[in-house]
Amino acid sequence: MKIINQSLSALALTLASSTLLAQELSITLTNLTQGLHFTPIITAAHTNESNMFMVGNAATAELQAMAEGGDISGLASVLMNSDANISENPASGLLAPGMSTSYTLSTDTTNSYLSLAAMILPSNDGFVGASNWMIPETAGTYTVYLNAYDAGTEANNEIINGGGAPGVLGIPAAPSGGSGTGGTGITDTEANTLIHIHRGTIGDDNTDGGKSDLNNSIHRWLNPVAKLTITIQ
Amino acid sequence: MLTFLSQTNSSKQNTSASFKKVLSIGLCAIALSACNDDNDDDTMVITPPPAPAEYSYTVMVTNLTYAQPLSPIAVVLHGDNKMWTTGEAASVALENLAEGGDNSDFIADSNVLASSSGDGVLLPSMTSTITITTTDRLATNLTIATMLVNTNDAFSGLTGVDISSMAIDEQKSWNLNVYDAGTELNSESVGTIPGPADGGTGFDITRDDVNFVAYHSGVVSQDDGLSSSVLTQAHRFDNPAIKLTITRTE
Numbered sequence: 107m108k109i110i111n112q113s114l115s116a117l118a119l120t121l122a123s124s125t126l127l128a129q130e131l132s133i134t135l136t137n138l139t140q141g142l143h144f145t146p147i148i149t150a151a152h153t154n155e156s157n158m159f160m161v162g163n164a165a166t167a168e169l170q171a172m173a174e175g176g177d178i179s180g181l182a183s184v185l186m187n188s189d190a191n192i193s194e195n196p197a198s199g200l201l202a203p204g205m206s207t208s209y210t211l212s213t214d215t216t217n218s219y220l221s222l223a224a225m226i227l228p229s230n231d232g233f234v235g236a237s238n239w240m241i242p243e244t245a246g247t248y249t250v251y252l253n254a255y256d257a258g259t260e261a262n263n264e265i266i267n268g269g270g271a272p273g274v275l276g277i278p279a280a281p282s283g284g285s286g287t288g289g290t291g292i293t294d295t296e297a298n299t300l301i302h303i304h305r306g307t308i309g310d311d312n313t314d315g316g317k318s319d320l321n322n323s324i325h326r327w328l329n330p331v332a333k334l335t336i337t338i339q
Numbered sequence: 340m341l342t343f344l345s346q347t348n349s350s351k352q353n354t355s356a357s358f359k360k361v362l363s364i365g366l367c368a369i370a371l372s373a374c375n376d377d378n379d380d381d382t383m384v385i386t387p388p389p390a391p392a393e394y395s396y397t398v399m400v401t402n403l404t405y406a407q408p409l410s411p412i413a414v415v416l417h418g419d420n421k422m423w424t425t426g427e428a429a430s431v432a433l434e435n436l437a438e439g440g441d442n443s444d445f446i447a448d449s450n451v452l453a454s455s456s457g458d459g460v461l462l463p464s465m466t467s468t469i470t471i472t473t474t475d476r477l478a479t480n481l482t483i484a485t486m487l488v489n490t491n492d493a494f495s496g497l498t499g500v501d502i503s504s505m506a507i508d509e510q511k512s513w514n515l516n517v518y519d520a521g522t523e524l525n526s527e528s529v530g531t532i533p534g535p536a537d538g539g540t541g542f543d544i545t546r547d548d549v550n551f552v553a554y555h556s557g558v559v560s561q562d563d564g565l566s567s568s569v570l571t572q573a574h575r576f577d578n579p580a581i582k583l584t585i586t587r588t589e
Contacts, residue, residue, distance in 0.1 A: 322564050
């Protein structure tokens with residue numbers, strides 16, 4: 107009887123501690139813009155060392171693939187290899203302007219930082235991101251406003267030519283419409299090759315020429331571009 | 340404003356009615372049998388109801404922009420609801436405020452329990468102080484809204500913030516971003532902007548834009564590549580556009 111009691115209390119202790127240590131996050135991401143789409147979103151809870159991106163650092167090849175073409179598979183495998191908890195593509199494709207997507211993420215004890223990334227369309231290598239947000243231990247609902255970053259891997263020429271593969275200059279698509287063709291290109295250099303806050307899109311009011319294929323009344327933005335709401339149970 | 344006034348009046352009526360009852364009971368006591376015809380129920384009501392608790396707030400709004408006057412600021416208290424939501428269509432009352440700067444329908448919304456309005460246009464770098472008072476315990480949430488008048492349909496504000504737990508003298512501050520009502524195309528063209536930059540039309544019931552509220556992407560202006568724009572570099576803005584401070588005073 108004594109032995110049973112002891113093992114029961116040991117079991118209870120194990121259960122209690124595992125509940126205390128792992129966290130269950132309910133997450134909602136809202137696209138705050140009226141004219142930009144987000145490509146598939148990747149969210150990860152990870153250690154302080156295995157971050158997704160850091161402002162002032164060069165983008166990894168995997169981040170570049172996400173920022174230039176919306177491909178999150180590389181980021182997912184790198185994060186999984188470092189035992190991160192990840193959520194991939196909760197919106198099942200593009201998250202349209204003004205729309206929200208809600209999903210859950212169960213985190214392991216050691217993964218106490220949250221990061222998120224998704225490419226902004228149309229842009230050359232712009233992405234919405236959160237980097238190393240420390241997950242609070244206290245239950246509650248937390249709101250974080252997210253800015254647009256530039257991966258620093260591609261010149262912001264603002265030409266829509268379907269170019270989404272890493273290293274291929276150009277913008278894959280402008281799903282919200284309003285874009286033009288025949289632009290001569292805003293710039294062909296990217297002097298700052300480190301991750302930085304995006305300086306924004308220029309665009310123009312010329313749909314069959316000008317410098318940019320983007321529309322200056324539709325495809326610009328002001329930060330923040332997204333709202334992240336995290337509820338910790 | 341009207342809602343609040345009528346509430347104040349009705350609570351005053353209640354107080355004076357109770358006072359009369361107490362007075363008549365007192366007179367009965369003096370006149371003794373002379374009050375036999377009086378309603379028996381009156382003898383049961385001796386203590387007047389306690390005066391309802393009053394909630395007063397001072398709202399300070401500072402216009403942080405360079406050249407975007409703000410339309411009269413709507414300050415309202417209501418229950419647990421939002422007066423706009425990102426991704427959803429604006430109400431016609433909000434469209435009126437965001438396109439024309441007219442907050443009268445907005446503050447008369449059926450959900451509103453108390454309301455107040457700024458006196459007039461709030462010029463750049465100026466601060467306006469607005470007070471709002473209610474005795475309604477259900478008036479737990481704050482909404483404020485104002486138009487950036489040199490735009491097609493830009494507004495700033497916040498909606499559905501629970502302030503019911505604020506203690507007296509407690510203060511809260513926010514820097515507020517700019518929304519686009521999504522009800523009017525950002526053409527920036529002559530005749531479409533009600534502010535001094537144009538003097539054009541304000542509210543127009545036609546919805547020729549995306550028809551959902553989201554954050555504004557900023558005005559482009561004729562100086563930055565929108566040749567048909569009546570706006571200049573001076574009318575450009577960035578987030579935040581407003582500093583808001585609320586203090587509970589009672």
